Amino acid sequence: MINNFQSSIEALILDMDGVLWRGNESIGNLKSIFAQIDRIGWKVIFATNNASRTIQQYVDVLLSFGVTAEAWQIINSATAATYYLTNQFPGGGPVYIIGEQGIIEACRQHGFYQSDSGALAVVVGIDRNLTYEKLKTATLLLRSGVPFIGTNPDRTFPTPQGLVPGAGSILAALTAASDVTPIIVGKPEPTMYRIALERLNISPERALVVGDRPETDIAGAQLIGCHTALVLSGVTTADQANAWHPAPDIIADDLKSIIQMNWSK
Template sequence: MANTRAEVEAWLTDMDGVLVHENHALPGAPELIQQWLDAGTPFLVLTNNSIFTPRDLAARLRSSGLNVPEDRIWTSALATADFCRSQMPGGSAFVIGEAGITTALHEAGFVMTETNPDYVVVGETRNYSFEAITKAIRLINNGARFISTNPDATGPSQEGVLPATGAISALITKATGREPYVVGKPNPMMFRSAMNKIGAHSENTGMIGDRMDTDIVAGIEAGLHTVLVMTGISDEAEIAKYPFRPDEVIAGVHELLDGPAESEL
């Protein structure tokens, strides 16, 4: 593990609360991405959201003022497809989700089917169907393996929280007695698959996040140099709740810019 920031040669960073907030780039985020691109620093922007494809997300980030190439984005959908391919190449899946997960599974060589699939994969969607959930329950009862892209029980919206992947997975678990294997954060597998994509190693990779319970704990378990930013949901009281600590706590990603703004805590 990189003990100091100077030893970090590759970066993984969360998106919401770290680089953007409500579709606006956070201070220093555009400059940090550009700094990494100019220096040829390997990096990936991570998100547990499995609704969007990397192309969709790259366009959304551009409208927020961030120039992130689509091949620098790693979603829980991509990590899930990568995991399924490693377990069962050329397999089949019944999917509850949007383009992010269906596209990722197609590109991983999977067939979408409602007939004896190898996997039932539950991802994020705003169009949950009782019929589809019922079908998923019956397929799992008949032997399909249960996979979920991420554990988040709720997601944000301007009107308040929305039920998310974890909530729908819990409904299916209650009906089947089967827990899903969850690929996204805080499973460190999401970070390992991301590092594989960019050819990075835990010894010299850093993780920037705004959540102790997903970004930081998974970063620690994956052996990464962990940086917590205070621009998301964490505050000092939140940090104090947990028995583990990030390597660094900084106000925001602007502190990671080269030059006089850089500080090591």
């Protein structure tokens, strides 16, 4: 059901995993869906908690599904992590990273490099090559007082085979071992949405955030004052969606269902 805000929407802020794709499989015909978005006239920002890929890799993945995007349209939790690190340590320096290419490259571009010697912070995202040695090194740094930065609290990650451990699972292991709670920089914290709104040059009520996780995508958008749409194509069931409070403006099966609603202005 569409509420009475539809005529005010100027842009979409879209999550990726669980909204656009699961693993390497698209959710619907993305080329057709984005052609309809273009016809409606919405601007688009992609905002994902997944920091495993670089911005250019996300551009390439979207293109492989027939969707053309520019680098400025893509924000991930690595963007938020480097925003936080730059504010805290403007001179850059060593950080200990548990994560994949996306977070490592983002840190490098902002003057931070991978090292456990003199690390200014421990920065943790999803790492599908996680080892005990990495957990051990991070734990010892955290117990010595080094700040603990988490890209996002997502406990699971949607794949075609089902839900698998996400960054939040790694954060939980380190919290258990170190007795230190991470500073979360990705959703539901508002940093990524603030960056998106600045790039779009619109106010929060002009944006519709589409996500598959109420506790991150929807909660963060509600905090900053955006309209929200929760899709059931990712990790959330209909019962879970209906139980979430405050309720999202829209609950839909998928992004295509949202685009096919009456958005006449």
